[in-house]
Amino acid sequence: MDKIKTMIISGGTHGNELTGVQLIKKWTTNPELCKKRASDINLDIVLVNPSAVAVVRRYVDHDLNRSFADYMLNGAPRSLCVEWNRAQELNQMYGPKGDSTKTDLIIDIHNTESNMGVCLILSEKNAFTMRASAEIANEFSDVHIYLQPEKRTTSPYFGTIARADICVEVGPQSHGTLRASLFEKTEQVVYRYLELASEWNAGLLQQKAKKKVTVFTQHKDIDYPRDRNGNISAMIHPNLQNADYAELKPQDPLFRTFDGKDILFENDYSVWPLFINEAAYYEKKIAMSTTLKSVEEW
Ligand SMILES: [Zn+2]
Structure with a gap:
């Protein structure tokens, strides 16, 4: 992967996963917390599904993180479905999904009720996301890597409108609630990704010794x-x-x-x-x- 010029940090793709929702609110108020760690990158902080956040539900009509497959973005007429409209809107703003996308990297924050600690979900073997995630998995305790290789065009996840993406899945946390320890750990993991993206752009991360990862x-x-x-x-x-x-x-x-x-x-x-x-x-x-x-x- 070449330089990361444009990047999105996102949360609230699911409206009841409050770690991401609350971090995005914090960073929208004070974007410098993120921007100072990667000043060479054009960064957007995005609350992905505000309608679902407003009612503290995973989604309103349809799971937004299952709405970004090519056929949903391109083929479907704009409908009364809140999430399909939002998906098309996000794709216009930050995509379009495919080679001409405006966004190089998305880090999307999620929660799970399962006992998964911080799980870094990679949608493919991408040079940057592998290298950076290997560093983070070695630096933090209870951080795991889940490789979920899927064809990008048919994958329905929000992150796939960018050239590369990482889903940071954090648990265990009941949906609609917050746990301070998980909030703070997620915040630190995202900050580390920003620093590593900047190191990647400077060619420094590529020079570090590879790390052993499970x-x-x-x-x-x-x-x-x-x-x-x-x-x-x-x-x-x-x-x-x-x-x-x-x-x-x-x-x-x-x-x-x-x-x-x-x-x-x-x-x-x-x-x-x-x-x-x-x-x-x-x-x-x-x-x-x-x-x-x-x-x-x-
Ligand atoms: Zn989620």
Whole structure:
């Protein structure tokens, strides 16, 4: 990746994820807190879904962070859907998604109710986002890297309207609430990204020795067991609650039915689950996302 000339720090893509909402309010009032750390970069602070923030809900009509696929931005007529309109508006202001986008880098702040600490979600193997995230994962405790490679054109995430993006996913925090420790840690991680972006532009980050990192790569999502009417028929197994990033072996307990029976993990190999019991994913039919774990030099 060449120099990072234009960058967005964003939050409130989901209106009830308050770490990002509150940080964006803080930085909108005092942008120098961010700008002084990367004075060579043209930086915008963006509250992504103000309508959802106003009602403290994830979204109003449709998940905004599932509204940025090419066909939604280009093909769909402007509709009564709050989020599809907002997606098209953001794409006009900061995109358009693709090679001619006005934005080099987006750092989008999210929360999860899962026990994931600070999770740096990378949508592809990009030279800057890998290098910078490797530094941060080594500098901070309980910071993990989740690689979620997806085709950029079909990916529905806000960050994909930029040339590169990082989603900073922070938990555990109940939606609609704030935790000071997570707020402060997220703030420090974002400041570090800004400094590293500036170091990248000066060619300094590229000269540093690569760092060893544990990488969790997207594998498969697992849904809850369901009855014939589509209602869930079991819960996350107590052993698995809060066990994000831990190895799940074949035949380990996965779910517990309402009658107290265990449902085991029927698989030939181990996986490492994330987003275990995330509240917002019940509607998406995801009980957890599984990953494969590797150690790499980034
Ligand atoms: Zn979110």
